[in-house]
Amino acid sequence: MSVSVLKSNGLPSQLRGLRARLYSTRKGEVSSSDPQKDILRRHLYPPNIRNKASPTGTWRPDVARALQRAIPSVQAHETIERAWLLHQRHLRKKRDAELQRKFNCMRQAMQELEEIDSRLFREANKQEDPRARSLAEVEAMKSMSEPEKRAVESRVGGLFPRELRIPTDTPPKNGWPNEWRAFQRPLA
Amino acid sequence: MLALRRVQPWAVGFAQRSATKQVALASTAVDTDGSHSQSSGEPVAPQKHPRAIRTRRPRISLQHPREWNRPLAFGVLPAFDEALKVIKEDSMALKDEVTALEGAIAREKETPQPDQHALRMMEDKLRILEVQSEINFPQVRWKCANGMADMSKAVDRHLLEQRWRKEGALDLLMERIHQMKVVPDVLPDIHPSLDLRVNFPKVKSNAGLQATVSKAVYEHVEPGVFLLPEQTVEPPKIYTTVFHPEERLYTLLMIDPDFPDETNKTFQTYLHWLQPNIPLSSVSPSPVPNLNTHTAYIPPHPQRGTNYHRYTVLLLPQHSRLSIHMVAKDKRTGFDVRAFMEKHGLDKNVGGGVHMWREVWSEGVPAVYKEILKTAEPKFGRMPKADRYGDFRGKKRYV
Numbered sequence: 001m002s003v004s005v006l007k008s009n010g011l012p013s014q015l016r017g018l019r020a021r022l023y024s025t026r027k028g029e030v031s032s033s034d035p036q037k038d039i040l041r042r043h044l045y046p047p048n049i050r051n052k053a054s055p056t057g058t059w060r061p062d063v064a065r066a067l068q069r070a071i072p073s074v075q076a077h078e079t080i081e082r083a084w085l086l087h088q089r090h091l092r093k094k095r096d097a098e099l100q101r102k103f104n105c106m107r108q109a110m111q112e113l114e115e116i117d118s119r120l121f122r123e124a125n126k127q128e129d130p131r132a133r134s135l136a137e138v139e140a141m142k143s144m145s146e147p148e149k150r151a152v153e154s155r156v157g158g159l160f161p162r163e164l165r166i167p168t169d170t171p172p173k174n175g176w177p178n179e180w181r182a183f184q185r186p187l188a
Numbered sequence: 189m190l191a192l193r194r195v196q197p198w199a200v201g202f203a204q205r206s207a208t209k210q211v212a213l214a215s216t217a218v219d220t221d222g223s224h225s226q227s228s229g230e231p232v233a234p235q236k237h238p239r240a241i242r243t244r245r246p247r248i249s250l251q252h253p254r255e256w257n258r259p260l261a262f263g264v265l266p267a268f269d270e271a272l273k274v275i276k277e278d279s280m281a282l283k284d285e286v287t288a289l290e291g292a293i294a295r296e297k298e299t300p301q302p303d304q305h306a307l308r309m310m311e312d313k314l315r316i317l318e319v320q321s322e323i324n325f326p327q328v329r330w331k332c333a334n335g336m337a338d339m340s341k342a343v344d345r346h347l348l349e350q351r352w353r354k355e356g357a358l359d360l361l362m363e364r365i366h367q368m369k370v371v372p373d374v375l376p377d378i379h380p381s382l383d384l385r386v387n388f389p390k391v392k393s394n395a396g397l398q399a400t401v402s403k404a405v406y407e408h409v410e411p412g413v414f415l416l417p418e419q420t421v422e423p424p425k426i427y428t429t430v431f432h433p434e435e436r437l438y439t440l441l442m443i444d445p446d447f448p449d450e451t452n453k454t455f456q457t458y459l460h461w462l463q464p465n466i467p468l469s470s471v472s473p474s475p476v477p478n479l480n481t482h483t484a485y486i487p488p489h490p491q492r493g494t495n496y497h498r499y500t501v502l503l504l505p506q507h508s509r510l511s512i513h514m515v516a517k518d519k520r521t522g523f524d525v526r527a528f529m530e531k532h533g534l535d536k537n538v539g540g541g542v543h544m545w546r547e548v549w550s551e552g553v554p555a556v557y558k559e560i561l562k563t564a565e566p567k568f569g570r571m572p573k574a575d576r577y578g579d580f581r582g583k584k585r586y587v
Contacts, residue, residue: 072260072265073259073260073265073268075259075326075329075330076259076260076265076268076271076326078326078329079268079271079272079275079324079326080265080267080268080271082271082275082324083270083271083272083274083275083324084271086274086275086278086324087274090278
């Protein structure tokens with residue numbers, strides 16, 4: 001076992017808990033008083049009690065007892081593992097099925113649209129680049145202040161308008177916002 | 189990972205405990221006959237520590253059966269109780285699916301023109317569902333891991349097959365088959381579909397001129413190891429673990445590809461044993477009975493002076509019942525395995541079983557020649573070198 005000369009945090013591993021076993025010190029002599037003496041002693045008389053895990057982890061005798069405390073029954077552990085994976089599989093299958101159903105609905109809707117109106121169908125199939133800026137937008141941005149520019153840039157195209165009011169059963173508590181004005185976003 | 193150093197017993201023992209299926213070589217279907225090879229047999233004395241970790245596997249098998257009990261009582265580990273609930277619900281849902289599918293299959297079969305492809309798909313799905321509905325139960329897995337599998341159930345068959353394939357037994361066999369070059373020499377290739385195990389009598393003592401061999405105690409043979417000719421005088425006990433429930437016919441062949449051919453100064457194949465039409469299924473008896481009724485077993489007799497001989501046992505699947513002529517004792521040499529397989533339609537790609545071991549001449553071989561083969565024992569060696577200076581021997585050199 002190679003002796004590590006590099007210091008880890010705090011006391012070196014060889015000294016941790018081995019103070020009482022350093023046979024090169026006399027009783028009562030504190031070993032941490034003179035680090036030079038410590039280092040010399042450690043290298044002249046290396047500790048030869050091999051019952052801790054090796055530094056690179058090739059030998060770990062402490063794992064068995066720790067594992068036995070954590071996992072009291074191997075059978076129970078495997079059962080729990082299988083049940084958890086089974087549960088995750090059910091969730092995954094449900095999600096996939098729901099996604100598939102939505103996709104099929106969308107596909108059916110597009111097929112019907114194609115039969116009804118081909119121009120709208122073509123419009124619906126267009127891929128919109130969210131970062132694209134129309135000429136009108138670019139012209140308008142030249143005469144805008146910084147916060148206004150940021151407001152224009154932050155809105156990504158192709159999404160539902162944020163200000164769309166969700167229909168409710170009862171009217172709003174604060175009434176209708178008559179003074180509200182929408183930010184004039186330059187459109188294509 | 190836990191290390192392989194010679195360490196405190198409790199550290200070693202855990203590696204064996206944590207893998208309940210760590211039976212790399214011995215199989216769950218126990219090969220009874222006296223000695224039962226312990227799988228993780230590292231008998232270690234228990235530590236002096238008050239709560240030592242049990243290192244030895246409990247002796248549970250078909251001979252010493254035990255009922256499954258919950259590993260933890262109710263309430264000790266809530267996750268475990270919850271897990272059991274989830275597994276039970278899933279199993280019930282799958283069983284409903286199984287009954288629905290069986291109904292669908294029955295209905296499809298009753299139609300005047302059943303769709304064969306759809307039927308096959310449904311039957312495959314049925315088999316998968318049957319296995320999935322039971323495979324998560326801890327009692328089922330525990331039984332299979334402890335040698336008490338019920339081969340009439342699809343789940344147990346599946347678990348045993350997975351164990352044979354994934355936990356090292358098949359890998360070891362194939363490693364030996366390929367490294368010893370059995371595969372190109374005897375057969376072009378083989379992909380076993382059943383677990384074939386061979387048991388020969390144990391050697392009692394190697395002292396003296398001839399080794400003494402036990403009469404009753406048969407021991408499992410690891411593929412590729414060296415055996416003594418004294419051990420192989422009697423035919424072995426063949427144990428199989430077959431994973432198909434229906435009965436199929438197999439042909440047993442025992443081949444020695446290293447039999448010397450003096451005339452051509454090369455090696456030839458010798459047929460030691462041939463038994464066609466062996467019915468095997470997952471519920472057939474083990475060891476396989478009535479194996480010596482066709483071409484009698486001739487014990488291996490590696491000649492003195494030759495290198496080690498590889499003895500291969502093959503179990504090849506047949507399509508239908510075969511009628512093969514018995515091979516006489518003196519016609520065993522020059523057996524062409526490939527031609528035999530082609531002639532009788534034995535397809536190596538369908539599966540089968542294979543096993544091999546090695547033998548070298550020992551003091552037991554002359555007995556085989558004298559009693560069974562009744563021929564003179566050959567002794568092989570190098571050709572004598574011509575004496576270069578024969579003319580000059582004895583003559584005066586300096587005249």
